[in-house]
Amino acid sequence: MQHVHAFGDDALGALDAVALVDALRTGKVSRPELVEAAIVRTEKVNPILNGLAYETFERALARAYAGGGGYFDGVPTFFKDNVDVEGMPTMRGTDAWAPHPLPDDGDFARFFLATGLVPLGKTQLSEFGFSAAAEHPRIGPVRNPWDTDYTAGASSSGSGAFVAAGVVPIAHANDGGGSIRIPAACNGLVGLKPSRGRLPAEKLARQMPVQIVSEGVLTRTVRDTAAFYREAEHIWRNRRLPPIGAVTGPGRERLRIAVVTQSLKRQAGPSVRELTLQTAELLAGLGHNVEYLDRHPVPSYFLDDFLLYWALLAVAQVRTGPRVLGPTFDKTKLDNLTLGLERYGIRNLHRMPVAITRLRRLRRVTARFFHNYDVLLTPTLADETPRVGHLDPTADYQQIIDRLVDWVAFTPLQNTTGEPAISLPLGHSPSGMPVGMMLSGPTGHERRLLELAFELEAAKPWPRIDTSLQKPLSDASRES
Numbered sequence: 001m002q003h004v005h006a007f008g009d010d011a012l013g014a015l016d017a018v019a020l021v022d023a024l025r026t027g028k029v030s031r032p033e034l035v036e037a038a039i040v041r042t043e044k045v046n047p048i049l050n051g052l053a054y055e056t057f058e059r060a061l062a063r064a065y066a067g068g069g070g071y072f073d074g075v076p077t078f079f080k081d082n083v084d085v086e087g088m089p090t091m092r093g094t095d096a097w098a099p100h101p102l103p104d105d106g107d108f109a110r111f112f113l114a115t116g117l118v119p120l121g122k123t124q125l126s127e128f129g130f131s132a133a134a135e136h137p138r139i140g141p142v143r144n145p146w147d148t149d150y151t152a153g154a155s156s157s158g159s160g161a162f163v164a165a166g167v168v169p170i171a172h173a174n175d176g177g178g179s180i181r182i183p184a185a186c187n188g189l190v191g192l193k194p195s196r197g198r199l200p201a202e203k204l205a206r207q208m209p210v211q212i213v214s215e216g217v218l219t220r221t222v223r224d225t226a227a228f229y230r231e232a233e234h235i236w237r238n239r240r241l242p243p244i245g246a247v248t249g250p251g252r253e254r255l256r257i258a259v260v261t262q263s264l265k266r267q268a269g270p271s272v273r274e275l276t277l278q279t280a281e282l283l284a285g286l287g288h289n290v291e292y293l294d295r296h297p298v299p300s301y302f303l304d305d306f307l308l309y310w311a312l313l314a315v316a317q318v319r320t321g322p323r324v325l326g327p328t329f330d331k332t333k334l335d336n337l338t339l340g341l342e343r344y345g346i347r348n349l350h351r352m353p354v355a356i357t358r359l360r361r362l363r364r365v366t367a368r369f370f371h372n373y374d375v376l377l378t379p380t381l382a383d384e385t386p387r388v389g390h391l392d393p394t395a396d397y398q399q400i401i402d403r404l405v406d407w408v409a410f411t412p413l414q415n416t417t418g419e420p421a422i423s424l425p426l427g428h429s430p431s432g433m434p435v436g437m438m439l440s441g442p443t444g445h446e447r448r449l450l451e452l453a454f455e456l457e458a459a460k461p462w463p464r465i466d467t468s469l470q471k472p473l474s475d476a477s478r479e480s
Contacts, residue, residue, distance in 0.1 A: 020075050049152070097326055107203065131155065156218060177415055180216045189423075196419075230247070257283055260376065276437060
């Protein structure tokens with residue numbers, strides 16, 4: 001077992017992003033000092049965590065010295081390597097084509113940079129974001145800083161590992177089946193998947209038959225997530241959604257909260273189920289009206305339909321690769337999960353129209369559910385975080401997909417309906433790994449979820465890796 005973190009007595013300290021903004025404004029630190037500290041921290045932990053996909057350290061320092069405006073001006077961050085950023089390649093977690101820097105920022109990158117955050121580069125993900133663990137066949141897995149024998153989750157794995165380890169306080173993530181919430185749960189972070197359309201989307205995401213992908217961030221504190229969405233609305237606002245506004249603490253409203261520990265596949269594992277029930281008891285003790293349900297409120301066919309849609313995305317990636325990604329695209333370099341999904345999708349193309357129709361209609365089911373409840377509480381994942389190798393992308397496809405669907409049984413629902421959901425690190429497993437609890441609500445109600453998250457954070461503060469019984473990298477390295 002090896003614990004890895006980069007927290008130390010430098011300009012970043014143990015501060016979250018909001019505290020760093022305050023330190024910048026009062027002159028306690030400078031923008032270049034923060035970026036320099038983040039570069040040192042990256043170089044310190046990346047050889048073990050393996051979260052870095054592409055670095056732009058010199059460019060980040062130049063940006064820090066110049067300043068760019070925005071609330072977070074000078075706070076270091078990372079992009080996930082599946083959005084287009086000027087001057088950086090977009091490799092999407094694969095070796096299937098030759099990398100080349102792009103000439104322009106994509107829609108999301110332009111928005112994200114307007115917040116003032118300073119990117120040090122890009123972070124690793126699973127190939128095309130299909131797996132819930134990033135275990136690259138050539139460069140190896142992204143490891144969990146709480147225990148490097150375990151996965152950091154995916155697909156936003158590098159961002160999750162770096163935020164948890166203290167490299168940066170906030171990093172870009174996106175979520176097409178749980179990829180903000182899964183690494184949040186695995187790494188002990190706050191991960192909000194917002195409502196569909198809350199933030200600008202990449203062109204590819206907008207063209208999907210069912211728009212399942214949402215952009216967002218991973219943070220260590222609720223207030224950092226809340227501050228990001230407050231500032232986001234100052235830059236870009238979807239008028240079809242109610243505003244989130246400035247959320248600074250718990251709400252006064254006592255909520256009707258339904259609790260479900262039974263996924264469409266099976267009951268959550270014993271320790272995860274127990275932690276979910278403990279969270280429900282905490283909510284009841286805070287005065288919320290909690291009701292336990294025996295079954296998940298969505299139809300049993302949902303996971304099969306979602307898997308088929310996931311396979312359609314793999315078909316699109318593989319079949320359009322040479323045209324979209326260029327002549328260097330080499331299908332033989334794709335991993336077994338991507339290729340297996342493509343084969344499954346091709347075999348079942350005749351079922352796709354019905355599956356897409358049912359996925360589009362699913363929001364009617366959850367809308368009826370949220371007529372009776374304000375919030376749904378489930379575990380983020382059905383079991384504790386697995387060890388590296390559990391979702392090895394070079395294994396047999398059927399083994400990978402069976403394990404993947406079994407573990408990631410709760411998160412895909414909100415990608416399909418477009419509703420918001422937040423994972424909070426409210427538990428720890430018997431082995432000491434973080435366990436996430438997920439709170440979801442109706443479309444447009446991120447403010448309610450953030451207020452509830454503030455309340456839970458105050459009632460049961462979660463440990464951070466540097467304040468638990470963990471040792472910094474320098475000590476851990478001497479023991480390994």
